[in-house]
Amino acid sequence: MTETARDYRSTLNLPKTGFPMKANLGQAEPATLKRWAEGSLAARVLEARADAPNFVFHDGPPYANGNIHIGHLLNKVLKDFVVRSRLMEGKRVHYVPGWDCHGLPIEHKVMLELVEKGKMAKLDTLEPDLRRMAIRRECAASADKFIKLQCGQMERLLTLADYAHPYATKQPEYEAATLEVFASMVEQGVVYRDLKPVHWSIANQTALAEAELEYEDRDDPSIYVDFEASDAEAVGRAFGVEPECRPSFMIWTTTPWTLPANLAIAVHPRYRYALVEHDGALSIVASDLWAKVAAAVSAEKHRVVAECDGAALVGLTYRHPFCDREGGIVAADYVTLEDGTGLVHTAPGHGADDYRTGLREGLAIYCPVRGDGTYDDTVPQWLRGMSVWEANAKVVEHLTQSGHMVHHQMFRHSYPHDWRSKTPVIFRATEQWFVGVDRPVKSSGKTLREMALAAVGGETATVRFVPEWGRNRMRGMLENRPDWCLSRQRSWGLPIPAFVQADGSMFMTPTSVRAVARRIAEKGSDCWFQESPAQLLAAYDPSADASAPAGLDIASLTKAYDIFDVWFEAGSSWNSVMRARGIGFPSELYLEGSDQHRGWFQLSLLPALAVTGEPPYRALLTHGFIVDKDGKKMSKSLGNAIEVEDLLKLHGAEVARWWASSVPYDGDIRVDMEFFRLAGESYRKVRNTLRFLLSNLSDFNPEAWKKSGASIGPETIDGWAMAQLAQLQRTVRDAYERYQFRDAHVAIFDFCNETLSARYCAATKDRLYCDAANGPRRRRTQATMWACVETLCKLLAPVLPHTAEEAWNSLWQSVGVDAAKGRPLTLEQHAPIAAQLHPAWDAALVAKESVSKALEVAKAEGLDNPLDAGVSVVDAAATLKPVLADLPDFFGVSRVELVERGTGALTVTVQDLRNEPRCERSWRRDGTVRERGDGGLLSDRDAAAVGV
């Protein structure tokens, strides 16, 4: 440059900002967290919104065990989107994070550790209460440790919550409030105690609820066994034939170990049954199944001798193949023709249907299996003391030797396992506490099942489902669910406050439960293991309790030792947290993974309905599960898990949040480190757009601009941007309202990427840099950009709280305001934007595409720089005319000419302007460029800006 004297660069208004391009989230986020904590942001928000309308949002308690995983991350971050987006709408948002503390997962782990440390043997010598307390102390310490750990990890995700005051199910006040729920349920008549088969974990020696089971494949013997009829002639009469030898009832089972408990055989009264001769034996099998069975048992020679209805078989008797007793044929309509023989081995102590049949037929609920999975002494000698799993083979062997075995093979099927010990569970009759879902609730006269179904589906439905298909799913589960087994035989939990009277009967009334609740509120549930019944019932006055049993003698009571299913505690959180803390009821929303349809959603619904008659939530939002990039389940054992810590170290919480907002959460959510890298790139795009806007606002004062009375006309490119901004705001607020975060994410990204970066910013660069600093056109654009940053910060705040705040603070810093102190973004609210879109801009957008394509063609002829070009666009109807002034900028060329003739077809002609003078300052060839007083070649605009 020979004319170095005229270096116009210094006369330009070039971008300037402290907002860094590189986010450095790893260090910057913790600093933001510290600032929030120091300013007690969570508390301040509640204060600031003291009079605002409430938005009650209740957090489901994760289990206080282990580090958080990506599933937690997704769940907590989605919840935070709700919290922060509702805050931005001006609501007073109540959100208390919580933890589930009691239960088998912790106790199981603690026991393993105690065994490892060799402390178990010593504990076993202690008296039961002391032993339980020792275990409980270890468990409590473990829960505390993990609550603290996870608190920090969740806070690190930049989630806004009062982590200093979380709820935990082991807090005395929580426990007491849970017992209040229980007392009301007892009062409502839905709690009962009964001897019946429940899922039993041998490893942990306790009953388990449905929510504590997982299903794994398992190989079991599949056996066909002949049970000899006691009275051959009676069978003959049923079939109307004279049997040549003693006939047998053929049953099928995959649990040979339950055969010692066999007390009956069930048939369907309306099915046809056949007396069949096969390889010299005579058996009874359902007619429609014989072909299948014959094939299964590989019968070679066989024929059907006679047939009769199942009803004709009812009442016949058989000899148990190895126990010294007879059993009877009974009718049951659950017998199917899908598997087996149509004759169902019935052991009332080992199956739910068997149990019901047993009750109806007056059979004993006989369960010869003890808690440790071994047989008691009521079984034949050769089985006594043996574990049921060993017994499977033994029974098979015995039946084979005794000639009762028709066929035996191994069979793979899915079988329930204890979710903690991963060992198979058995069905075993024990005395347990239950919530009856088909018992009428006193207050409504309806059963819990009816009430739940009414709340969830049909015309009476009050609960909203996001996504909608959750409704069907929950309905299906509610229709089928069995009674809820509430009791567990463990130490780590909230005791079911029942006492045993001298005569062995149970004592527990609503009033006594409330009395114990009061004691526990003061001392915590440990007191159950440390105090006498009289102490526990200190607040109980039998004379004031109408339900107290006659002749109650508190002095002779002993404590019962069942504890609550942890799901009952979590399922009472609407009372223990929302109502007990005065937050409100019901919650607007419960938001959890789709497995909670059977878990927390359902087990919160039942108690709430029983006690209040209302569901505890207005809406249920479910998200899918995290799977790897191939759609496989993510787990540590498969080695495809991504550690949250690694993720945060590599990308920061903001990128993880940005990713979470981009995910369609209805179905499975695929995850791979690569996806976070991609999210990081798109985050950078948004960040850089904000940075560009901020960098052009360093000399702008919005107050002064407002005072100047200037406005943004719809025909200006700024008016176009404002209209787009207004549209964006509507779209994003609506998306947040509907919990469709992805829609918000896409809209924001597209706005930053296309509307701003590719179009508006590209188009306005020239005026920002080259117009006189205080020129009205430049100021107008700055006003527009200011509005964009302001609005974007608010729209982004729910998803990118750190970045949005960083930009927000930087924005205000440019006018000397310390926003971090004075007006934190979190306390802001949306303000509607009034801007109308001028229709010419739609046409301009279409024209821009044609211009780009035409320029691309011109490039091939050497016209590389669009500023060296002018374009003329056919605009027959003068559609573009109103916005002509800003079209050169919009198209990125030096000049635009509109041609008001020709057809309606859009035609673009490119003019090569390289022969015309080029402004040394703005590099444009707008036709006004000439030599100025300082000797430079400048356009009119630039000459004026420089003042020559």
Place this chain on the structure above:
RNA sequence: GCGCCGAUAGCUCAGCUGGCUAGAGCACGCCCCUGAUAAGGGCGAGGUCGAUGGUUCGAGUCCAUUUCGGCGCACCA
């Protein structure tokens, strides 16, 4: 086994009540800019819409069957 959900460019996803040559972002290729620069812009290539069979003038979109994957359920006795 039963219920619910998903399967669309290399990747992540849009495609509402069936209708012009199936869209976006990212990645990729070519190019421009060098006054957003470990930035910015333009153009382009890329898909038998899991498979099969049906309904229809016409189906990614409706129906049936099926495969794979996820979540849930359980009277597999």
